[in-house]
Amino acid sequence: DGGITQSPKYLFRKEGQNVTLSCEQNLNHDAMYWYRQDPGQGLRLIYYSQIVNDFQKGDIAEGYSVSREKKESFPLTVTSAQKNPTAFYLCASSPRTENTEAFFGQGTRLTVV
């Protein structure tokens, strides 16, 4: 079945450690996105990539990094510079065409302990 797979579903990190969230899609979509969800704030865009080997900062990129070496994969690294990393992270993808919408993974809940 085609879709977006995020792993792990739950992730715990000690303060000061970097951690990488995985996002893989087999929908053959060109564009991929990372959103952060906090209570009462909706979803905010962290990074996005519209083609392989290219990515752009979103609204809250500080403390995060990404790579896009393959069309199918768009991992997100939460670095120790991110001051408040505990949140729910959603990955999405879409074709680069009109009349379409973004498709989402099931999310990763990151908790800093």
Added chain:
Amino acid sequence: AQTVTQSQPEMSVQEAETVTLSCTYDTSENNYYLFWYKQPPSRQMILVIRQEAYKQQNATENRFSVNFQKAAKSFSLKISDSQLGDTAMYFCAFMKLRTSYGKLTFGQGTILTVHP
């Protein structure tokens, strides 16, 4: 930059009744899409309905319909014959065309509870 505002943090409705969720947005763009996404307790984001700004006709998907007022920058979602499975958080979202396929600006969300 675009902004999307959902002014109702929580709503509740009785099963089989109708409920309307509000959304307003601000943009200088003329061509864009608006969406309503549903996030049930599983936290999987599910597209409910989509509206193209160039279309005057309001979108409808079964029990879900929108009231799109472009001049007023308003995009409300009406759920008819509410069902227990409609209980979820609902997000209104904006997408600019051409340079921003799939790049969404979300509202804060409205938690909808359907009571039996």
